[in-house]
Amino acid sequence: MKPFAMTIGVLLSAMLAAPALAQTPQLVTEEMMVKSSDPGIEIYVRNKRPANMTSFRPEQTVLYVHGATYPSETAFDLKLDGVSWMDYIASRGYDVWLLDLRGYGKSTRPPEMSAKPEDNGPIVQGTTAVKDIGSAVDFILGKRNIPRLNLLGWSWGTTLMATYTTQNANKVERLVLYAPAWIRQTPSLVQGGPGKLAAYRMVNRDQARERWYTGVPEDKKAALIPAGWFDAWADATFATDPEGAKMSPPVVRAPNGVIQDSTEFFAAGKPYYDPSKITVPTLLVHAEWDRDTPPYMAQTLFPLLVNSPGKRYVALAEGTHSIIMEKNRMMLFEAVQAFLDEAKRS
Numbered sequence: 001m002k003p004f005a006m007t008i009g010v011l012l013s014a015m016l017a018a019p020a021l022a023q024t025p026q027l028v029t030e031e032m033m034v035k036s037s038d039p040g041i042e043i044y045v046r047n048k049r050p051a052n053m054t055s056f057r058p059e060q061t062v063l064y065v066h067g068a069t070y071p072s073e074t075a076f077d078l079k080l081d082g083v084s085w086m087d088y089i090a091s092r093g094y095d096v097w098l099l100d101l102r103g104y105g106k107s108t109r110p111p112e113m114s115a116k117p118e119d120n121g122p123i124v125q126g127t128t129a130v131k132d133i134g135s136a137v138d139f140i141l142g143k144r145n146i147p148r149l150n151l152l153g154w155s156w157g158t159t160l161m162a163t164y165t166t167q168n169a170n171k172v173e174r175l176v177l178y179a180p181a182w183i184r185q186t187p188s189l190v191q192g193g194p195g196k197l198a199a200y201r202m203v204n205r206d207q208a209r210e211r212w213y214t215g216v217p218e219d220k221k222a223a224l225i226p227a228g229w230f231d232a233w234a235d236a237t238f239a240t241d242p243e244g245a246k247m248s249p250p251v252v253r254a255p256n257g258v259i260q261d262s263t264e265f266f267a268a269g270k271p272y273y274d275p276s277k278i279t280v281p282t283l284l285v286h287a288e289w290d291r292d293t294p295p296y297m298a299q300t301l302f303p304l305l306v307n308s309p310g311k312r313y314v315a316l317a318e319g320t321h322s323i324i325m326e327k328n329r330m331m332l333f334e335a336v337q338a339f340l341d342e343a344k345r346s
């Protein structure tokens with residue numbers, strides 16, 4: 001591990017739908033690169049925690065991972081109205097972490113991403129991504145001297161975090177699956193393009209916006225994302241890919257391993273992991289207008305979690321796959337926080 005940067009500052013409180021803390025604590029932010037189990041690969045991680053936190057426990061430690069296309073920090077730690085979801089959790093007494101899988105954000109880009117996409121086959125499949133999660137988990141457990149932590153995944157990240165949990169239940173306290181993916185009955189909105197599946201794909205700003213609004217009723221679109229929020233996300237996200245930013249129009253490059261996995265498993269009617277092997281408390285949460293991972297996925301997955309004690313299922317109104325950055329985002333924050341806080345209180 002080598003230090004990346006450290007900043008310390010007071011985060012001013014925003015007016016939140018959930019009960020506000022009597023006083024917003026000072027949060028410490030730390031960034032670092034963690035060595036992967038594969039030579040030459042480093043994983044970017046970011047940590048936020050109360051500045052006065054001196055002891056660490058499994059139930060108050062959370063690790064987040066992103067989905068198929070965009071890195072973690074530009075959604076999970078994007079300040080909208082002055083606060084990010086990462087801030088929200090950390091301000092409630094948690095040691096909160098995020099990671100970027102290889103090929104995303106600030107983590108190492110595999111060498112195939114320096115070539116034309118068609119020069120190589122799809123990279124960063126689930127088996128590789130789960131290894132990166134394992135590297136981050138082991139780093140955090142060692143740094144905090146704790147045996148377990150909570151895992152939080154979004155979209156493709158739910159498949160990865162669930163798979164990791166089936167293989168490492170002894171290292172997981174609780175599992176949160178936001179917009180969980182499962183066996184597909186409808187076409188995916190993430191497409192690799194025509195012809196043979198390439199190493200990676202390129203997504204521009206207009207494509208990102210179109211995908212975001214898919215499934216939203218016409219009379220609800222104008223109010224879905226508060227003014228300026230989409231641009232704040234897009235500006236932050238597209239800045240994470242310096243090579244893609246040089247193209248016209250600017251793009252974000254994303255590995256296609258996830259599409260290869262989806263073709264071989266979920267789109268082919270095969271489970272990627274065995275839900276019965278999840279033996280920790282698990283929360284499934286999604287929004288009603290999600291067309292990336294439609295509600296039928298969570299509804300099908302939930303009863304298969306036969307060995308998850310205290311499993312929970314929450315459906316949120318008037319939101320999409322990206323409700324994390326929409327007007328109703330506090331419903332998501334509150335639902336997940338209530339689930340995490342149960343372990344803190346016990």
